[in-house]
Amino acid sequence: AQSVTQPDIHITVSEGASLELRCNYSYGATPYLFWYVQSPGQGLQLLLKYFSGDTLVQGIKGFEAEFKRSQSSFNLRKPSVHWSDAAEYFCAVGAGEYGNKLVFGAGTILRVKS
Amino acid sequence: EAGVTQFPSHSVIEKGQTVTLRCDPISGHDNLYWYRRVMGKEIKFLLHFVKESKQDESGMPNNRFLAERTGGTYSTLKVQPAELEDSGVYFCASSQDRGSPSRWFFGPGTRLTVL
Numbered sequence: 001a002q003s004v005t006q007p008d009i010h011i012t013v014s015e016g017a018s019l020e021l022r023c024n025y026s027y028g029a030t031p032y033l034f035w036y037v038q039s040p041g042q043g044l045q046l047l048l049k050y051f052s053g054d055t056l057v058q059g060i061k062g063f064e065a066e067f068k069r070s071q072s073s074f075n076l077r078k079p080s081v082h083w084s085d086a087a088e089y090f091c092a093v094g095a096g097e098y099g100n101k102l103v104f105g106a107g108t109i110l111r112v113k114s
Numbered sequence: 115e116a117g118v119t120q121f122p123s124h125s126v127i128e129k130g131q132t133v134t135l136r137c138d139p140i141s142g143h144d145n146l147y148w149y150r151r152v153m154g155k156e157i158k159f160l161l162h163f164v165k166e167s168k169q170d171e172s173g174m175p176n177n178r179f180l181a182e183r184t185g186g187t188y189s190t191l192k193v194q195p196a197e198l199e200d201s202g203v204y205f206c207a208s209s210q211d212r213g214s215p216s217r218w219f220f221g222p223g224t225r226l227t228v229l
């Protein structure tokens with residue numbers, strides 16, 4: 001069965017520092033991979049996605065992620081974190097016939113200290 | 115254009131009571147999905163509507179949960195009777211086609227607390 005693991009429940013970084021959020025997945029075929037962010041009171045917002053091709057994908061808000069098949073990983077990165085990035089981040093894999101049944105990780109809460 | 119809306123934003127009920135959650139998708143979106151996040155756990159799929167039909171309800175936990183989408187517009191998710199383990203955040207999402215989740219729009223969620 002498909003699964004997604006986000007090993008870090010909480011991460012705290014200083015404003016301006018770099019960020020990496022880890023995500024490992026288990027999926028039999030080529031995965032469709034996603035990162036979402038949820039700020040308080042808001043819905044889940046798609047940051048970026050990977051379907052195929054270039055393994056380094058760029059997203060919104062300056063985020064990027066790298067797909068590494070050999071490590072079954074899809075880690076999210078940002079070179080310089082802003083206070084407004086404080087939120088909860090979810091990694092997900094698209095399962096099902098159309099890749100449209102999302103299997104999420106448990107989420108990582110990002111705290112940004114000034 | 116209005117996004118996906120969910121009502122109420124919060125609900126606190128006693129064990130054994132009934133609660134109905136509502137999701138209004140973006141107008142014209144045939145596909146509607148329900149997900150929930152039980153406290154501290156992963157967000158999990160509940161079911162998928164295409165218009166008023168249940169395309170996939172494999173994630174519904176038990177028969178205390180009833181989802182409807184009469185007329186193919188808004189959807190309701192009723193929990194009757196509610197149990198403590200039903201506490202969590204219930205999300206819905208909508209899309210125009212059944213393809214990639216990159217074209218989904220999520221609502222802000224309803225936080226359900228069962229005491």
